[in-house]
Amino acid sequence: MKLNIQNSLTDQLPADPSSINNPRQVEHACFSYVQPKQPSNPSLIHASEEVANLIGLSQDDILSNDFLNTFSGKTIIPGTKPYALVYAGHQFGNWAGQLGDGRAINLTEIFQDNKRYTLQLKGAGPTPYSRTADGFAVLRSSIREHLCAEAMHYLGVPTTRSLSLMLSGDEVLRDILYNGNPAYEKGAIVCRVAPSFIRFGSFELFAARNDLKNLQLLTDYTIKLHFPEIESEGILKYLDFFQAIMQSTLEMIVHWQRIGFVHGVMNTDNMSIHGITIDYGPYGWLEDYNPNWTPNTTDRQHKRYRFGNQPEIALWNLYQLANALYPLINDAKPLENILNTFSVDYQSAYLNMMRNKLGLALPKEEEDSVVIESLTEILQVVETDMTLFFRNLSTVLKVDSPKIALDKIAVAFYNEKDLNESDLNKWYIWFEQYSNRINLETQTDSERAQQMNAINPKYVLRNYMAQLSIDAADKGDYTLINEFFELLKKPYDEQPDYEKWFAKRPDWARDKVGCSMLSCSS
Structure with a gap:
């Protein structure tokens, strides 16, 4: 070797x-x-x-x-x-x-x-x-x-x-x-x-200790080895470094929101300067679309790291990194200017991501915002599986009535009987909006479905699936580990042999340890 x-x-x-x-x-x-x-x-x-x-x-x-x-x-x-x-x-x-x-x-x-x-x-x-x-x-x-x-x-x-x-x-x-x-x-x-x-915390340590010599040494090393594209010098070099980290962090968070991933422990020591996901502890995927859900038992009370708060926490963490790098720059204004672009840039990136999830290729600013905001509200009316909903949405045709469209995504509801007449009407109104919007598109239904299925996964590592593989492995059976590894290599493909994993969380997993919330204990 x-x-x-x-x-x-x-x-x-x-x-x-x-x-x-x-x-x-x-x-x-x-x-x-x-x-x-x-x-x-x-x-x-x-x-x-x-x-x-x-x-x-x-x-x-x-x-x-x-x-x-x-x-x-x-x-x-x-x-x-x-x-x-x-x-x-x-x-x-x-x-x-x-x-x-x-x-x-x-x-x-x-x-x-x-x-x-x-x-x-x-x-x-x-x-x-x-x-x-x-x-x-x-x-x-x-x-x-x-x-x-x-x-x-x-x-x-x-x-x-x-x-x-x-x-x-x-x-x-x-x-x-x-x-x-x-x-x-x-x-x-x-x-x-x-x-x-x-990590972000690598720089925080030296800044907190006022060890400016090693703060600069670490920063210069990191830029030289891992950000060779940065060719500026002096203060501008450190600002370009911070800008690059902010951009890659933003892009990572948009991906998390796209697939319904919740990290669970977004502490600054768990944030990579490369904009990559690190430290997989009590993570989870949204089962029902619930922006307030966190997989972390430690976070159960305040829900700081809930799904819907991940963009804000990323920005908060970037503020801490900016504070750590400040001694190398000695001017807060340029750091603030970079930070002030995060929310606007994130909203733009999020809107584009949601357009893609919905199969909207031609940007229509006002119509798209209405359709997206209405959807994120109605997905919370009753328990609705995020992964199943978006994947099945690609089967909706331009000519489908709201009722036919609703029938096509109904498998995503954890209990369809929970939908009362008012809820059904809300869904019918939304599908009317969605139908009007996709009928403005020039692409065919087939082309739109292909686009949607390329970014809306059919298979994700649901907590209950991971727990099933853990339970089997405890008994020396690694079959499910191998099966899930192969399945998750092609999360956007149909994979008929694995269709049983394209399913909602089973009732037995709702409150089972390891399937709903997890601790940091490992």
Whole structure:
């Protein structure tokens, strides 16, 4: 197994001089060297051949002992020194101070086909940033991360990738419901792959400590290595850097809203400077269209990270990043000017995205806004499955009456009997509006359906599906993991053999642990 290794981060940024692997404050450093904990009996559950190819590995490599030992943390890649990053962050809107890679260990960087990748093990043991935790991960959360990272990629959403999912052979104690009843679960390790794992909180840490030397060092390094398109100098360079992060973050959020994805923990330490989705914890997809839904039990009361609030939270987080970069610029006005464009740009991007979901190719500003706003309101009248609704909407024809159109999407209602006469009338009025609007289009019904089906997925990783694969895997059966991995590679295709997964959340999953809301415990 041969990898094209580079160690730019550890070569160019300051290291923690201490090798003590105990929870502690780390000053004037970007990372600490740390060794993964040797697993007792690692075994491979699943690996992505496509991600392996990205970093220069083959199917034969995946099946080798080198692969098993390297990506379980049992052996270290020659010429590398694993490390954990230090960063800070705002958690649920509150300053949390130093955080860092508490259960993630970066193995090395790979430079392959002119692209840079960082390989990171999640669940490979404690680091100086583990605080009161043990640094390990359990099988259930690792399955969710492995499947979701790859599912998001195939959905077209910017994301970390997942190379492999392994059992460690060890047991990990977890209190899944935080109710004082911990139990042992199977330990697992995921290898995550991304350009880097630098976060908003990486810059917040140095700014908060007034360590301007390392703030500038980290920023200059990040721009040089990961934003080579930025050729400006001085203050303008940092403003261009911030502008680029804001734009990629905005685009990521639009994708989340497009597919109904809810991250669940949009803390600043979980926000990537690359505008990619990272840290898959208590995430979920909207089942019924409910902008107030959050999958995170910790967020149940205030719903800060609810689906409908994700754009506002992204902007709030960007304000924190702007504050962190301010010392390099010493002028708030240009940062404010950039931030002030976010809401306008987001609304424009959101409107275009919703037009595409509805199959509206010819922009009609006033009519489109009315149709979209009316729809987002009526989708909340009774429980309506977001994925099923938008996918079936592509079957509506220009000549269909409102009643025929409603019949075509009725499968999306969790209980059609909940629709009273007033609700039905609201739907009929909306379909009348929609019919009038699509009849302004020059494209045929078939062309419109093709456009809609290219961005409205038929299959997403619903929480109950992930839980089914977890329940089976606990018994040593990985069939569903393999099935879902293959299914979610083509989320926009019909895939008749998998039609049973194009369905609403079953009633048994409504309140089941792992299927409705999840904790951060992993």
